[in-house]
Every structure is written in structure tokens, then in C-alpha cells.
Amino acid sequence: MxxxxxxxxxxxxxxxxxxxxxxxxxxxxxxxxxxxxxxxxxxxxxxxxxxxxxxxxxxxxxxxxxxxxxxxxxxxxxxxxxxxxxxxxxxxxxxxxxxxxxxxxxxxxxxxxxxxxxxxxxxxxxxxxxxxxxxxxxxxxxxxxxxRLSQLFYAGSKKITRLPQRSAIVAFSADEVYAIAELIRRQRGGAAVVLGALSPRTRNAQVALYQAGDVEYLVATDAIGMGLNLDVDHVAFAQDRKFDGYQFRHLNPAELGQIAGRAGRHLRDGTFGVTGRVDPFEDDLVHRIESHQFDAVKVLQWRTKNFDFRSIHALRQSLDAVPPILGLTRALPAVDQQALEHLSRYPEIVDLASSPARVEKLWEACALPDYRRITPAQHADLIATIYSDLVLHGTVKEDFLAEQVRRADHTDGEIDTLSARIAQIRTWTYVSNRPGWLADPTHWQEKTREIEDRLSDALHERLTKRFVDRRTSVLMKRLRENAMLEAEISVNGDVFVEGHHVGQLAGFRFTPVSGTEGPDATAVQSAAQKALALEFEARAARLHAAGNADLAISSDGLVRWLGDPVARLSSSDHVMRPRVIPLADEQLTGNARDHVVARIERFVNFHISTVLKPLDDLSRAEDLQGLAKGLAFQLVENLGVLFRRDVSEDVKSLDQDARASIRKYGVRFGAYHIFMPALLKPAPAELITLLWALQNDGLDKPGYGDLIPMLAAGRTSVVTDPGFERTFYKLAGFRFLGKRAVRIDILERLADLIRPLLQWKPGTANRPDGAYDGRRFTTTTAMLSILGATPDDMEEILKGLGYRADVVKPEEAAAFLAAQTASAPQETTAGEAAPQETAADEAAHNPDHDDADAETTSEADTGAAAAPVAEAAEPAAADAGEPAAAETGEEVAEPKPVLLWRPGGRNDQQRNQRPHGDRRGQNSRPQGETRRDERDGRDGRRGDGRPDNKFKGKDGGKPRNDGKRPEKGDRRDRPDRAASQPMRFESKPQRKEKPIDPDSPFAKLAALKEQMKK
Missing domain, CATH: 3.40.50.300 (P-loop containing nucleotide triphosphate hydrolases)
Known part of the structure; x- marks a missing residue:
């Protein structure tokens, strides 16, 4: 009724x-x-x-x-x-x-x-x-x-990160709610979360978090539209479709108005709008929400209250009763009716529901809410278990209930896990509150309530930890209160404001911690900077008084104070005087900033002048005149290394006094380079590469910073990387020679080893092709040792220096070595000092090779220089009484070819002064590329042994000139001297020998040399 x-x-x-x-x-x-x-x-x-x-x-x-x-x-x-x-x-x-x-x-x-x-x-x-x-x-x-006590206005569409504070963002799925809350935490400091699936205790805690002002944003489902009194100024719809239990549909205007109406409390006006991927509302919809004009409810959902409990079938029929009056419509089957439909198919349930009382008990059990949101069949199975216990035992079994409660009694896990456990325990909380269902309802009511509260608190903690940045929220609250913030700085630069870590202070730059982006980041930084004002002043004073030991220049061009970057270096008009740019926030101003910049500039200038003292001294030299001063200027501009070929004319024009004036500043005139050995150490080399990189935008170029560790490790040669900038090899003290790069000073030592082997030795027979055996040499163990290279590496290096290889058979190599060995006793009468005497003699008469020739090699190197590699003498093994391979029946391996090296056709000085691949005329070829006769292992001959006409005249005899004028000092292209006179090493005519001081340690050696010549 x-x-x-x-x-x-x-x-x-x-x-x-x-x-x-x-x-x-x-x-x-x-x-x-x-x-x-x-x-x-x-x-x-x-x-x-x-x-x-x-x-x-x-x-x-x-x-x-x-x-x-x-x-x-x-x-x-x-x-x-x-x-x-x-x-x-x-x-x-x-x-x-x-x-x-x-x-x-x-x-x-x-x-x-x-x-x-x-x-x-x-x-x-x-x-x-x-x-x-x-x-x-x-x-x-x-x-x-x-x-309505206040008015509601439409604010249009805004990005989530641009929503005003005290906003509620509405979505209709847990995944979307969590995603939005995570975004707001990263951008704005945090958000409270309200979902219908949360337990009441958890929702209350989240609402309290928002109401207390700990967070400025609330992300919720339409649960907030049902009477929750929240301090919301703006409601933003991130979704406008939801699943109503049967289908996905758009919210109708009345539902949108119910949710939007949560904005504005009491007499304070509110706004609503859209965000995310929701299209802006149409004007008609906006007008209806603002004026609260919605379609009237035309029908009410209805289900009979007169249930027929005579049987399950009768109960189902009564539920299908039609409404008695207009305006009511029969409701769709609810959860309890769906459960009854499933249970009516279970024979055991039908057998148990044998009386009206039991049918009524079954209908009461079907009212169990589906908190877990499982399938209707699974929910029906749970109800069947409970109903069977109620009918057969009068109450639900204690053991069964205890096991179900125990499974939910765990507070570990993440949000979804805890939500599922809360849904499970809520089921048993409902069971414990049903009259007559349990033997001891009070105990289980308290037990389930206690577990639900613990799970709810744990869920609130997880939600807060995941979606709320406590540091930012507390700071925002204090800023709103205009409170004086208390800050402190740890010894390692961590900045704490109100006990919360807000960032890191490195030098004079403050970096907020991640997760405080957007408008809130500005507020956090402002709070921190306000508290750090005095710290900046104090640090500037400490830096101004700091010693040089507290400052350093790193390979990335930064000046560091106690490990923290305080400035960076940049290019300037002078490579040795880089510009200093301070790295500091705007709060470092006035005298404090000036003092910091001045102190850093003093340190940089001191560091460069100390580490590069030889170069700095050379740049300030006032006793150099004329060509010497010009050469010194070029050395400074090129940071201490010049290819000799680039300044060969200047070097030739220098007299001995000019050379001596430059040499006293630590400059060495090598066979291949004019350089300063003191700058080849790791620290100067690292600083030199940095200065060049600053001047040429090379900090990001490949190879920068990779060669210095090799130099520091004592490497004398390295495999080249085609991707590296070649200039870095030179600046790091290496000469780029194709596939390998050799340290400059080691390259000069190699020249010292090769030079005695190329000296003319009387009594050596001429070869039929006109080449002089005394102009050839083989690699030695000393050469391999100082380079730290293999024979294959040595071949690449010598080719890079312009030498050509004659590939000969082991027998011919043995004959060549035997000829050298035959004259060894006469040449080394004075022991191993003979090469030193030769070098000194050359230094006295050839100004183009002063340092390169005059610098003596070590005793070990000189002795090893006369010892050829063992492989060249292998054919002589039979002379030692070894049985022949043929006699023993062993397979005879093909002998390995032996390389005899000789200058590449010009005098050595010209050849060595041109980089490999920078030759002109018929010998010109790209760097690292071998001539055809070198690649084929032949000396101008084809595969059949006949002369290659490409390199000969029409008659196949003398080399043709190709119409080019012979270069100065190149005797190979002079027909009148090619076969009669030996090729000399000097690029200029030999000068008249100067008298030797009788007190000189080389006097006896020179006299012995004269006797040998006679």
C-alpha cells in the first residue's frame, strides 16, 4: 500500500x-x-x-x-x-x-x-x-x-597542470583517477583520492587531507556528488562517460550538475569546466548547469515489497510483479535477484530451501553486497556456502569464517592489493552484523572492524605516499600562512626547509629536487632562496679567501671549488687567457659576485701559467728577435707543437745563436716536430687539449678527453680511431700516422735509431739497380721496444713517415745483414759510442738536424740498434748444424718475406718533413695508402719479374722524369750521378768540418773514424 x-x-x-x-x-x-x-x-x-x-x-x-x-x-x-x-x-x-x-x-x-x-x-x-x-x-x-547560496560559473577547458588550487578533478575509473593523481603529484605537489571502492575510513582520511590544506587538489569519482561537503572552488571533468553497471554512457545534464555543484560552498561562488581529453561543453549544457534547469524525473524504479516465500519459484515470480500505478517502472535485476537466479539452478540449494522460512533465509543471504566486484556466479557460490551453513548448522562455521578473515589480515602490498583485501573484509564485516548469522557476532564485529581499520589506514598511507609530496604540501601550507621558513644546509649541500629536503646547493647554484615542477616549484624555490640569501654571501667570502688547492679546472671546462662547479671557461681573443663565466643564481650580486669572479680569474691564470710554464715563459720571452721570435709566436699559437715541415724554411734560416735562444726555453728541434717535451706530460697535455677545445668549440668533438688517459698510462703509441678529431692526437702529444699514432718524443727517438743505419758506409757494394745498400735498414728490437708495437704496427708507422719497403727473400736479407755484420767490428771499435759520435758530427755540420741529431740515444737503444730482428737471419740456421727440413721429412713452410726499408725517393729531410699523404709528383698518394709496388711487395716490378714500364722510360731502363723538374737534393733523377755517387742523407751540401776540441769526449772517436776512412 x-x-x-x-x-x-x-x-x-x-x-x-x-x-x-x-x-x-x-x-x-x-x-x-x-x-x-x-x-x-x-x-x-x-x-x-x-x-x-x-x-x-x-x-x-x-x-x-x-x-x-x-x-x-x-x-x-x-x-x-x-x-x-x-x-x-x-x-x-x-x-x-x-x-x-x-x-x-x-x-x-x-x-x-x-x-x-x-x-x-x-x-x-x-x-x-x-x-x-x-x-x-x-x-x-x-x-x-x-x-543555491552561491553561483556557479563555467570556466572552460584547462590543462590538468594549469587547474587552480582547491580543484576537484572527476573521473569514472580507478585507473584514470590514479593516473591523474600521479600527474598532479609530479607537477603540483600532490592530491587526495576519493573513490567509491575505498573504505569509508580511507575516504574520510583522504578528504581530511584535502580539507586540512595539506594538498590543494582532489581526484575523485562521482562519489563526491553525493552530499560530501568539501571546500572545492573548481570542479574539472576529466571524463564525461561512465559505466553504470550495464553499459558505458555519457552523463546526463542532471548528473553533471550534481557533481559540478560541489564547487563553491556557502556564500562563495564556484566554477566548473573540463580538462584532459574531454571536449568543451556546449553552450546549452553550460546554461542548464549554471541555472540548474534539468529534465524532470519521469519514472521511479520499483520492485515489489510483497515477496512470496513459499518456494524459490514463487519468490522469483513475485519479483517479476509489475508496478501498480503509473510513474513506476520495474527495476532491472539487482545483485540480490541475480544471485537468486544463479542459486535456483543449484540442486543442493533447491533441496535445502524446502520451507517458507528457509526460502526467506535464502533471500536474506542473497542481499549480501558484492563488495569484491566479482562475477555473479562467483558471488553466488559464496552465498551458497553461507546459506548452507545457516540452514544445516544454524550459523556460519567459525573455521570457515576464521580462514576467510585470516586471508585478508595483511597490510603489506600496494594500493590494488589493499583495496581487494578491504573489499573482502567488508564482506565479512557485513556477515558479522547480520542478526543470527554467527554464534559470536560481537567478537567477529570487533575483529573485522579492527582489520578493516588497519587495512584502511595502510591504504591511506599508500595513497598518500604515492600521490602526495609531503615536502611540497607542507611548504605550500606554510607559505599560505606567510610564516617565516626555517632552513638549514648540510655539509654536503643538501638544503632543508622546515625539515624537508627541497634541493641541493652546489657552489652558487640551487637545484630543486625532482617532482616540484610547475607553479609550486617556483614557490618552493622562492622559499629556499629566501632562506639561502645569507649562505650565498658567506660562500662568496669563503671563496674569495680560498687557496689554490681548493680550486680545480676539470676536463669539461668547469672551474670547481671543493668539487662544486662555480664557473665555466669560454673562448677569448687569446688561447692562453680563456674567459671566465660564473655559474651562480641571480641572488649572487654586487660585490659578492665581483669578488667571486676576480678570485676565479686569478686562479685560472695562475693554473695555466703554472701547468704550461714553458709555454707561458716562451710567450713572454723578450730576448728573442727576428725569426726566433716569429717561431716562438707560432709555437705558442699552436700550443707547443709544430710540424717541422710547416716551418722548414724558418728553421733553415735560423743561425746557431737564434736556435740557442729558443732552445733555452725548452724547445726541441726534432726530425719531425718542433716541440716542447715538458708539455707532453698528462697534466699539460690535458690542459692544452682543453684550451684548444674551448677556442674551437671542441668539447663535444669525438676524441676529446679520450687520449689523455692513454698518455697518462705511459702509452708510447696507440691505435688510431677514425672517428676522433685528428687535432687531439697532436695536442695530446701524438703524431697521427695512419692506423697508428706515436708519441712525439718517442718518434724522435725512433729517428735517432734509424739515422745511424742510413749513414754511408765505405766498402759496401752497389746494387745493380743503382740503389745503395747503405741506404737501407731493417726494423730492430729497439725500435719495436720503444714504440710498444708489433712488426705490423712498425710497418704502418714507417710508411706513415715516408719510408718505402723493399720486399726481399730471406736469402737476400741474410746477405744484406751479413754485409753489415762483416763491417761491424771496424765500425764499432769504440764500442757502442760510434752512433753517438756520428750524431754529434752531424750536429756540428748540419744545422737542419741540430737537436734531432745531437741528442744521443741510451746505451740499451744504441746497442739494440745494431741488432736486426731475428727473423731476417733465419736462413742461417742451417750453418749452425741444424738438420735440413727435407732430411727430417717435415713439411717446409714458405719463408716469410723480409722488408728492407729505405727513404721514399727524396732526401730524408724533405721526405720526413711532409706528412704521409701530402707528397707531390709521382710519389703523391693519400695518407695511409700504400703505393702499388709496396702493396704488391715488389720494387717496381710486375708479377713476372720484368720491370714495370709504368715507372720506367720507353726503353725500360732508367726511370723517367714525367717532364717534372727534379727537386733539390734528389739525386735519383740525375742521370750523371745516379749510378756513380751514393745518396747522402743531408738535404744541403755537406759543410766544411769544424775543428774538434781535443778536450772533447768525442775527439778520440772522431780520430778513429778518420783512420777507418783511410
């Missing part, structure tokens, strides 16, 4: 009209009362407010999962589902009555609206869209419409 509307007052209106507050005031004005609310969370809020008015002993809280019933309680705060079917209370109120049109829960609200009344007063609270249907259903009802 449907009751009339007499004595019923419908208080209708949009959100923020004070309807719930009005109902509470009316209820406590009566002696007894019952109020029904749509959410357990809202019921908890109203319960707290009523307790504040009349005391806890007078208020009961009744929900499906919780029951607080003090003896003699006069007021009941319930969820609508938990409201009594009949009551003798003086006052009854039902909130959010527009939910009577909801497909899932609407029939419950309709039943309470039609059948529950207070003795003195009944209030129906809801939206204005309910007025027509209420007036139709309840004749005589009194309708009171309340206007």
Missing part, C-alpha cells in the same frame, strides 16, 4: 542549498528521529554532526557494515538500505531522493519514499527534478524549493 503525501515535505533544490543541514536541525528538534543517507561515508559525517549536538549516547549509526547502538538511543543515522521498514520515530528524513531513478539502487529509494513515514514530520531531500513525480506519487505533499 502506497501512503499519501500528507505530512510529507519535499525540500528540493540544487547543491549547496543547506538541505542536509536543515534536516539535521529538524530531527534534533524532535524527541526521536531517523535519517537515511545514500552513502556510508555521508552517514558517518552526519552521525558525527548529530553526536556533537545531542551526545553519543543518544545517537545510533546503522549501516550494512557497521552498527553503533547505544541503549536508549533516540536518533538513528542510517544508509537508505539499512533504514527500518517501519518506525515509530517522530521524524523521518530521506536524503538524495532523486536516486529513486537510479537503475541499480533506485527501487530501494522508491520503497522508502512510498512506505516510510515519521509520526510528526517526514522530509524528502533532493534535486528539483523530483518535484513533478513526487507530486504525482504523493498527493498532498508540500514542496519547498531552496535556492
Amino acid at each position: 502506497i501512503l499519501s503525501g500528507r505530512g510529507v515535505t519535499a525540500v528540493l533544490g540544487p547543491t549547496n542549498t543547506g538541505k542536509t543541514h536543515y534536516a539535521i536541525e529538524r530531527m534534533v528538534a524532535h524527541g526521536t528521529g531517523v535519517i537515511g543517507l545514500p552513502l556510508r561515508l555521508l552517514a558517518r559525517e552526519v552521525y558525527t554532526r548529530v553526536v556533537e549536538k545531542v551526545g553519543a549516547q543518544n545517537v545510533a549509526l546503522v549501516t550494512g557494515e557497521e552498527k553503533i547502538s547505544p541503549p536508549g538511543a533516540r536518533f538513528q543515522v542510517c544508509t537508505v538500505e539499512a533504514m527500518p521498514r517501519e518506525t515509530r520515530a517522530a521524524f523521518v528524513a530521506i536524503d538524495e531522493v532523486q536516486l529513486a531513478g537510479d537503475l541499480e539502487r533506485g527501487h530501494i529509494f522508491t520503497d522508502r519514499i512510498l512506505h516510510l513515514r515519521g509520526r510528526d514530520e517526514t522530509l524528502l531531500l533532493g534535486a528539483g527534478t523530483m518535484r513533478p513525480i513526487l507530486e504525482q506519487m504523493l498527493p498532498g505533499v508540500t514542496v519547498v524549493e531552496r535556492p
Whole structure:
């Protein structure tokens, strides 16, 4: 029977009209009362407010999962589902009555609206869209419409990261809510999260986090639209479609208005809009939301309250009853009816439901809410287990219940895991609160409540840890309060403001920690900088007074103070005087900044002048004149290394006094380079490469910084990397020679070893082709040793220096070595000092090879220079009495060819002064590329042994000149001297020998040499 509307007052209106507050005031004005609310969370809020008015002993809280019933309680705060079917209370109120049109829960609200009344007063609270249907259903009802206390305005579309503070972002799936909350945490410091799936305790804790101002943003589902009183200024819709339990659909204008109405509280206006991928609202929709004009509810969901419990079949038929009056529509099967449909197919359940009492008990068990959101079949299985225990044992088995509760009693895991456990424990909380279902309900009510609270607290902690940056939220709160921030700086530069780590101070630059981007980052940085103002001044003073030991220049061009970067170097007009650019925040200004810059500049100049002292001294030399001064200038500009070929004319023009004036500054005139040996050490070489890189934008060029560790490791030669910038090899003290690079000083030592082997030796027979055997040499163990190279590497190096290889058979090589060995006793009468004497003699008469020739080799190197590689003498093994391979029957391996090296056709000085691959005329070829006769292992001959006409004249005899003028000093192209005179090493005619000082240690050696010549 449907009751009339007499004595019923419908208080209708949009959100923020004070309807719930009005109902509470009316209820406590009566002696007894019952109020029904749509959410357990809202019921908890109203319960707290009523307790504040009349005391806890007078208020009961009744929900499906919780029951607080003090003896003699006069007021009941319930969820609508938990409201009594009949009551003798003086006052009854039902909130959010527009939910009577909801497909899932609407029939419950309709039943309470039609059948529950207070003795003195009944209030129906809801939206204005309910007025027509209420007036139709309840004749005589009194309708009171309340206007909204504040206005609502549309703010359009904004990016999530640009939403104003005190905003609520609405989405309709947990995944979307979590994704938005994570984004806001990274960009704006943090957000509270409210979902319908959270336990009431967790939702309360999250709402309290937002209400207290610890976070400025709230991310929620449409759960916030159901009466939650939040301090929200703006509501942004990140989604406008949701799954209503049956299908995905767009929210209707009334639903959008219900949620948007949460913006603005009391007399403060609010705004709403869209964000994310939601299209801006159309003008008509905006107007309807702002003016609260929505379509009226035309029908209410209805399900009969007269159940037939004679059998399961009769109960199912009664649930299919049609509404008795217009304006009601039969509701879709709810969770309880779906469970009943599944259970009616279980034979064991049908057998147990053999009486009306048992059928009623089955229907009561089917009302178990599906908190876990599992499939209807799984939910039906759980209900079947509970129902079987209730029928067969009178209560649910303790062992079964204990096992289910134990599985949920764990607080480890992440958000999803904890949410699933809370849903599970809520199921057993509901079971423990059902009258007559458990043997000891009080124990299990306390047990399940305790577990749910612990899980809820753990979930709140996980949500806060994941979606709230406590550091930023606390700072924002203090800034809003205009409080003086307390800051401290640890010894390692960590900056703490109000006890929270906000960033790192390195030198004079403050770097906020990650996760504080966007507008909040500016506020955090501002707070930190305000607290760091005095620290900048103090640091500037300490740096100004710091010693040079506290400062350093790193390979990346940064000047570091106690490890922290304080400046970077940049190019300037002079390579030795780079420009200093301070690395400091804007807070370092005035005299403090000037003192910092001046101190760093002093250090940089001191460091360069100390590490590169030879170069700095040379740049300041005032005693150099003319060509010597020009050569010194070039050396400084090229940072201490010049290819001799590039300045050969200048070097030839220098007299001995000019050479001596430059040499006293540590300059060495080598066979291949003019260089300063002191700059080849790792520290000077590293600084030189840095200065060049600064001047030529080379800090990011390949190879920078990779060669210095090799030099520091004592490497004398390295395999070249084609991707490296070649200039870095030169600056690091290496000569680039194709596939290998050799350290400059080691290359000069190699020249010292080769030079004695190329001296003319009397008594050596001429070869038929006109080449002089004394102009050829083989590699020695000393050469390989000082280079740290293999024979193959040595071949690449010698080719890079311009030497040509004659490939000969081992027999011919043995004959060549035997000829050298035959004259060895006469040539080395003075022991191993003969090469030194020759070098000294050359130095005295050849100014083009002063240092290269005069610098003597070590005793080990000189002795080894006369010892050829062992492989050339292998054919002589038979002379030692070894049995022949043929006699032993062993397979005879083909002898390995032997290379005899000779200058590449020009005098050595010209050849060595041109880089490999920079030759002109018929010998010109790219660097690292071998001539055809070198590649084929032949000396101008084809594969059949005949002369190659490409290199001969028409008659196949003398080499042709190709119409080119012979170069100075090249005797190979002079027909009158090619066969009669030996090729000399000097590039100029031999000078008249100067008299040797009789007191010189080389006098006896020179005299011995004269005797040998005679």
C-alpha cells in the first residue's frame, strides 16, 4: 500500500542549498528521529554532526557494515538500505531522493519514499527534478524549493597542470583517477583520492587531507556528488562517460550538475569546466548547469515489497510483479535477484530451501553486497556456502569464517592489493552484523572492524605516499600562512626547509629536487632562496679567501671549488687567457659576485701559467728577435707543437745563436716536430687539449678527453680511431700516422735509431739497380721496444713517415745483414759510442738536424740498434748444424718475406718533413695508402719479374722524369750521378768540418773514424 503525501515535505533544490543541514536541525528538534543517507561515508559525517549536538549516547549509526547502538538511543543515522521498514520515530528524513531513478539502487529509494513515514514530520531531500513525480506519487505533499547560496560559473577547458588550487578533478575509473593523481603529484605537489571502492575510513582520511590544506587538489569519482561537503572552488571533468553497471554512457545534464555543484560552498561562488581529453561543453549544457534547469524525473524504479516465500519459484515470480500505478517502472535485476537466479539452478540449494522460512533465509543471504566486484556466479557460490551453513548448522562455521578473515589480515602490498583485501573484509564485516548469522557476532564485529581499520589506514598511507609530496604540501601550507621558513644546509649541500629536503646547493647554484615542477616549484624555490640569501654571501667570502688547492679546472671546462662547479671557461681573443663565466643564481650580486669572479680569474691564470710554464715563459720571452721570435709566436699559437715541415724554411734560416735562444726555453728541434717535451706530460697535455677545445668549440668533438688517459698510462703509441678529431692526437702529444699514432718524443727517438743505419758506409757494394745498400735498414728490437708495437704496427708507422719497403727473400736479407755484420767490428771499435759520435758530427755540420741529431740515444737503444730482428737471419740456421727440413721429412713452410726499408725517393729531410699523404709528383698518394709496388711487395716490378714500364722510360731502363723538374737534393733523377755517387742523407751540401776540441769526449772517436776512412 502506497501512503499519501500528507505530512510529507519535499525540500528540493540544487547543491549547496543547506538541505542536509536543515534536516539535521529538524530531527534534533524532535524527541526521536531517523535519517537515511545514500552513502556510508555521508552517514558517518552526519552521525558525527548529530553526536556533537545531542551526545553519543543518544545517537545510533546503522549501516550494512557497521552498527553503533547505544541503549536508549533516540536518533538513528542510517544508509537508505539499512533504514527500518517501519518506525515509530517522530521524524523521518530521506536524503538524495532523486536516486529513486537510479537503475541499480533506485527501487530501494522508491520503497522508502512510498512506505516510510515519521509520526510528526517526514522530509524528502533532493534535486528539483523530483518535484513533478513526487507530486504525482504523493498527493498532498508540500514542496519547498531552496535556492543555491552561491553561483556557479563555467570556466572552460584547462590543462590538468594549469587547474587552480582547491580543484576537484572527476573521473569514472580507478585507473584514470590514479593516473591523474600521479600527474598532479609530479607537477603540483600532490592530491587526495576519493573513490567509491575505498573504505569509508580511507575516504574520510583522504578528504581530511584535502580539507586540512595539506594538498590543494582532489581526484575523485562521482562519489563526491553525493552530499560530501568539501571546500572545492573548481570542479574539472576529466571524463564525461561512465559505466553504470550495464553499459558505458555519457552523463546526463542532471548528473553533471550534481557533481559540478560541489564547487563553491556557502556564500562563495564556484566554477566548473573540463580538462584532459574531454571536449568543451556546449553552450546549452553550460546554461542548464549554471541555472540548474534539468529534465524532470519521469519514472521511479520499483520492485515489489510483497515477496512470496513459499518456494524459490514463487519468490522469483513475485519479483517479476509489475508496478501498480503509473510513474513506476520495474527495476532491472539487482545483485540480490541475480544471485537468486544463479542459486535456483543449484540442486543442493533447491533441496535445502524446502520451507517458507528457509526460502526467506535464502533471500536474506542473497542481499549480501558484492563488495569484491566479482562475477555473479562467483558471488553466488559464496552465498551458497553461507546459506548452507545457516540452514544445516544454524550459523556460519567459525573455521570457515576464521580462514576467510585470516586471508585478508595483511597490510603489506600496494594500493590494488589493499583495496581487494578491504573489499573482502567488508564482506565479512557485513556477515558479522547480520542478526543470527554467527554464534559470536560481537567478537567477529570487533575483529573485522579492527582489520578493516588497519587495512584502511595502510591504504591511506599508500595513497598518500604515492600521490602526495609531503615536502611540497607542507611548504605550500606554510607559505599560505606567510610564516617565516626555517632552513638549514648540510655539509654536503643538501638544503632543508622546515625539515624537508627541497634541493641541493652546489657552489652558487640551487637545484630543486625532482617532482616540484610547475607553479609550486617556483614557490618552493622562492622559499629556499629566501632562506639561502645569507649562505650565498658567506660562500662568496669563503671563496674569495680560498687557496689554490681548493680550486680545480676539470676536463669539461668547469672551474670547481671543493668539487662544486662555480664557473665555466669560454673562448677569448687569446688561447692562453680563456674567459671566465660564473655559474651562480641571480641572488649572487654586487660585490659578492665581483669578488667571486676576480678570485676565479686569478686562479685560472695562475693554473695555466703554472701547468704550461714553458709555454707561458716562451710567450713572454723578450730576448728573442727576428725569426726566433716569429717561431716562438707560432709555437705558442699552436700550443707547443709544430710540424717541422710547416716551418722548414724558418728553421733553415735560423743561425746557431737564434736556435740557442729558443732552445733555452725548452724547445726541441726534432726530425719531425718542433716541440716542447715538458708539455707532453698528462697534466699539460690535458690542459692544452682543453684550451684548444674551448677556442674551437671542441668539447663535444669525438676524441676529446679520450687520449689523455692513454698518455697518462705511459702509452708510447696507440691505435688510431677514425672517428676522433685528428687535432687531439697532436695536442695530446701524438703524431697521427695512419692506423697508428706515436708519441712525439718517442718518434724522435725512433729517428735517432734509424739515422745511424742510413749513414754511408765505405766498402759496401752497389746494387745493380743503382740503389745503395747503405741506404737501407731493417726494423730492430729497439725500435719495436720503444714504440710498444708489433712488426705490423712498425710497418704502418714507417710508411706513415715516408719510408718505402723493399720486399726481399730471406736469402737476400741474410746477405744484406751479413754485409753489415762483416763491417761491424771496424765500425764499432769504440764500442757502442760510434752512433753517438756520428750524431754529434752531424750536429756540428748540419744545422737542419741540430737537436734531432745531437741528442744521443741510451746505451740499451744504441746497442739494440745494431741488432736486426731475428727473423731476417733465419736462413742461417742451417750453418749452425741444424738438420735440413727435407732430411727430417717435415713439411717446409714458405719463408716469410723480409722488408728492407729505405727513404721514399727524396732526401730524408724533405721526405720526413711532409706528412704521409701530402707528397707531390709521382710519389703523391693519400695518407695511409700504400703505393702499388709496396702493396704488391715488389720494387717496381710486375708479377713476372720484368720491370714495370709504368715507372720506367720507353726503353725500360732508367726511370723517367714525367717532364717534372727534379727537386733539390734528389739525386735519383740525375742521370750523371745516379749510378756513380751514393745518396747522402743531408738535404744541403755537406759543410766544411769544424775543428774538434781535443778536450772533447768525442775527439778520440772522431780520430778513429778518420783512420777507418783511410
